[in-house]
Structure formats: C-alpha cells, structure tokens
Amino acid sequence: MHVQYRGRRCHFRTVDFDPARNAVVLIDQRLLPHRFRRIRIPDHRATAVAIRDMVVRGAGAIGATAAYGLAQGAREFAGDDLAAFREHLARVYETLAGARPTAVDPVNAMRQVLRAMETGATVAEQQRLALEAARRFADEDVAHCEAIGRHGAPLIREGVRVLTHCNAGWLAFVDVGSATAPLYTAWAEGRRFEVFCDETRPRCQGASLTAWELAQEGIPHQVIADNAAGHLMQRGEIDLVITGSDRVLGRTGEVANKIGTYTKAVLAARHGIPFYVAIPLSTIDWDLADGRSIPIEERSPEEVLSAWGAIEGGRGRRLRLGRVRIANPTSTARNPGFDVTPPELITGIITPAGIFRPEELWAHRAELGGPADG
C-alpha cells in the first residue's frame, strides 16, 4: 500500500514481523484516518488482544497476524523439550483462534503454519519453520489479492459506479485488498470510475478506512450513509457491488461478511445489479455445511450506542480522538458483527483462480485448495 507519510509516498504492509524483537508489526487501524501509526506487538497474548480490539482487522490481515502470532508464540518458548513445546503451542493457538470467531482466515493460516512445522525434528527447527510459514502465508495473501485484481478488473468498465461495504481493502489484508483489488488494477489500466463507500456502522470501516485508502490512491469516491444505497440503486446510480468476506462456505456458497452485506445483496437483487464477493483462498471454509453454523461475533453494545472519531476544536486545534454518546443513556443495544448472504443473491465469487458462481465452488475445489474428497 502507498501512504503519504511525513510528506513522502511510502510503501507499507498492513501486517509485518520484526524477527530481532520477535514482534508483530501492525498499523494501528483504530487511529485511522486521523493518525498513521505503526506499532510493535511484543508477545502472542498482546497479538491476540490486538486482533480482538481491532488494532488490526479484516479477514486476511487477521489471518496473517495470527500466523505471525503463532510463530511469535513458538519463538517465545525456551528449551528443547518437544512435548512441552507442543503443549505451549496448543495454548498459543487457542489464544489466537479465540480472538475473533467469524473470520476463518486465522484458523486456516495457523493450520498452514502448524503443517509446515511438522517436518522439524527439534524445537529450534520448528521455530524457524513457523516463521518461514507465516511469512509465506503473508506473501501468498498479497499474491492472491493481486490475482483477484487481474480476474476482477474487467468488471470495472469505464465510468462504472461501484458500491462497496466495510473495508476489504489493503488494510483488511497484507496488501492490495480483495474487493478493492479489481478497482486498483482497473485504475492502473487507465479506466476511470467512481466508488460509493458504505459508512458501515457501527465501527464505520467504510467511512474511515476504505475512504482513506481510496483517497491515498486518488480514486474518486463518496461516503454514503448505510441507509442510502437503496435510494441510489432505485435511481440508477449504482452499477455494481463488490464486497469482501470473512468466511465463504465452499460446500454451499454462503458468504459471511460485515453486518449489512445481506441487506445490500437483497437490494442489489431487487434492482438487477450484479453483486460480487472477492476472496483469497484462505477465506474458504470447506468444513461447515450450513451458514447457520457460522459463529457470528457479538460485539460490545457500546459500539452501537456511541460513535468513535476525531473531535474537532481541541486545545491547540489538535484533533482529539474519542467516543461520543448517541443513544438514549438508559437503552441497551444488540451488536452482531456479521451476517450471512445466501448464494442465490451473489452473481460471482472473485477468487485468485477466477470468477465462479457461489454454487460452483465445491465442483472447483481442486483449483481452490479444497479437500480431495467430500
């Protein structure tokens, strides 16, 4: 990703690793778009907290963070007792896997790291293999997003008006993004278009993160209130919807994504607007057979009852970050973080291996890294 940083255009990855300090390096997404700050996370417990508290968020980014977190935890172990090391590793895995339940990428990423470690005969070898595998996962995440960009770019015709929900951009991955990849590729190919960013209450990842990313790339965009999409669709002002996903069921084609995605898919179907979902292979869950079994994260009611942002007019005219209460103080709230969109509302799933109808994923499982048999 390219970011204007201290007056220069710099390239950063959303998730990185500092081997000398055994630290996961993250962009603190809670501060964006108001402040750009990278932080070092010193141990695997703190890495799990960073995932839970959404210092880092987005399926691919938390996948890579969990992979590095597992390697970090493995490297925290001192000694050469393999049995004790395995017990320690199981605890590290559980700590990281429990941080955010809906996205399947952290589990897929950590399974990849654990498989790679199997060939190591000693603790030291396994520690080295763990970090290599985590790095590989991160590089693969970037490569998958680039391939999504190549397959999805032809959908972005000159002058098209695209709606996206939440943030499935570079901040949600190690780099490039999934839903944004076709946009970035089409832009680089010289096509010009416009993007509507759903605000995405309650945490407003669309208004804060996607809008910031697009601004960094100079792509014309407008933030819209979550309730505005239906009106714009009815007036013929949206031509295409692309979102990301936190878990796509390989057996059924059901798509879990940020709360409000289902609503947009229903609206798009009502207005005959193509609705695409862009994912790397780590987002496919080949095990679950039913969308109702996807664990839906319930987050703090505070996120709904209030809003988080920059407060203008602080001392010295510096922006002060803080929470503003919106709701009636005696009311409570319900805050499911994700919803599940059924396959019949989805035009296509843009993957690194091409675009498929959601119902076709299972038949194409060999190309998509799925199981050999059912």
Ligand code: MRU
């Ligand atoms: O709660 P978040 O910000 O981690 O949720 C992320 C999303 O649901 C995004 O919409 C995205 O499409 C999936 S992550 C690529």
